[in-house]
Amino acid sequence: MKKSQRQLLEPDQRLLFLRAQRNLKMARSVQSYVRGSTTKFYEWLETSSSGKFPEGPAIWICGDCHFGNLGPVANADGQVEVQIRDFDQTVIGNPIHDLIRLGLSLAIAARDSDLPGVITLKMLEQLMEGYAQEFHDETLTMPRPECVKLVMRQASTSKWKNFAKQNLDNLDPSIPLGKRFWPISQSESLAITKMFGDKEFSGLATRLRARNDDAVVTVLDAAYWRKGCSSLGNLRYAALLDIDQEVSKGRDFCLMDIKQAIKALAPRAFDAKMPRDNGKRVLEGALQLSPYLGERMLASQLMGCSVFIRELLPQDLKLEVNKLTQLEAMIAAKYLGSIVGKAHARQMDAGTRSKWCGELLRNQTKKFELPDWLWNSVVELIATHESSYLEHCRTYVMDTEFSEHKIE
Template structure:
């Protein structure tokens, strides 16, 4: 496949993003973050309760949760994509997750009552996270267990086949990887020679701080959906001696200003790369401690080594029971990330707030139900219009 010149990337990336969003209503929800933020600024969005200011994901759809590994080799389910993280209202993560789960239910052709039950179970899981001893693991649903089993069994070979298509120490250009400009290649070479990169990649279990780190190859990475069009690079490093060299794949992603609403006068880093890393360390410490913020090419970036265990959680073709269990579990993951930032009195006050405004027919806050219903409708309309505008042209 002929890849576009670096100066001509924007148009094909925009086309690719539009086509990805046209694949399904759930894909549209994942890619249309701006529509969600615009709703939050509307009259309906401003009527949401105001929770205690904490670091939130900011784009808390189900695809942004999944198995991640930490520097010690441990694996668990965490928030795994934090481009939009800010100190903000935790309600925004709940509504975004509710919209994502409701859209997944529609994609699985579940009846409308299943969505109501999912929101109820979502609140059960979220609130339980504030009461649990965090050494106690919540019960994982079947699809999450399957994702965890896959993550535990994955090796560099799996990552190489998935990300770079082979085991050779090169990144083959084609559909997923495009050529770099001379300026980009030079900037990446300079970055990878720094002590910060050396310390990052040698900090993982089984590596030594004295290991040699060698740049093997690099490319522009065509990855993601809503972030397509930003600067993103895949960098292949060799760690250790030539006789026993371990391969390492870095994801270097441009950090831009978050569109997610933030708490007024919140104390956050001004540099967007540092904001993403700081948010990750609060919400998903095992992942955040494997990340680094830097500046390159006059832009802010955040960097992490991709481990074989870092996977997106797919919720395809759920049964009603599976959907309810997944809603409860994923909300408990988000709840744990929020709760660890609150003291006991703040947690108790927040749970009391969440337990108000419930009807006799739905054991979930009325604001959550009405918000999700409104958002599902507007996103379905937006999805159909998006398909008319973009999918019919191809």
């Protein structure tokens, strides 16, 4: 973004530009479209006949469980595990929705990798197997696919220096304005500074084991953060904090992600009792599904909007699934199924787990270790999303207002 463009993008002008950026991202590939079109998934779900798939126990679900929303996360003690890492859509609902959403995501990845349709069938079988095994034996260790091994190696060696270069483009205690970070108004800056002046929120920066609980926390800089896909257009800020400004001890910086919490599209259980505030809903879902991440989060109000806040650690990385071989596709599906299974199973007692496993295998055929409801759902969703993707591309090309944006 040019300097002149940065000056023109006042807070009330962001939305139009961000919507154009979201449309651009979603036009790049079917996989990108699936990531950014959560609404399309739940539109399909709403029109599907009742009884088509199992009704699971009402637990906290991710709500937008594609593979890009799984990845390594660190806890306050520095331990790293692969867990769910996005909770915008989290609700108390039917766990089957997470399975179907992940199945669609993996099926699209298989098509992007030019794998034959029979591999998609086998991937979904492996997805179910990995998921179900977590309800029988939590001690089982699933083989990691290469894409997970790679990102875990990066997570285990990642330091603030590399993190700052990747996310801030520099090592200076400031946020560089440009393509990703935009200037904010004085009122936005004051609101963020005031929020971290509260002991509860400054304490979020000192939760890491290596930091002093009584350290002084200072907001060095803050900016609007153009980040994500389906969430583009909602408020999102980055705040750079300095912890204990004593140079003799070495400067300790941290980057806080402040994200608007909006109403979830995911259908909730009829009698579910969840926090009415969306930020608190996101926080509770994270605590249940991904304890490593949930313990590092807080919910608040910022300028009248519900938000949730977390420190971004070098170990928190997104899982990217690129070109898959047939073997890698099998291993990845089973492994990711186990991650979601673990997140669901920890919320159930032994009796509920056993009953749910039996219900999962309803309509499983003798020939395939895959229930019809999952296969039929993914096939329908692929057709729906691919046709919608092409229509999205057509609409994008017809939109001349932002014609300078090219598909890369």
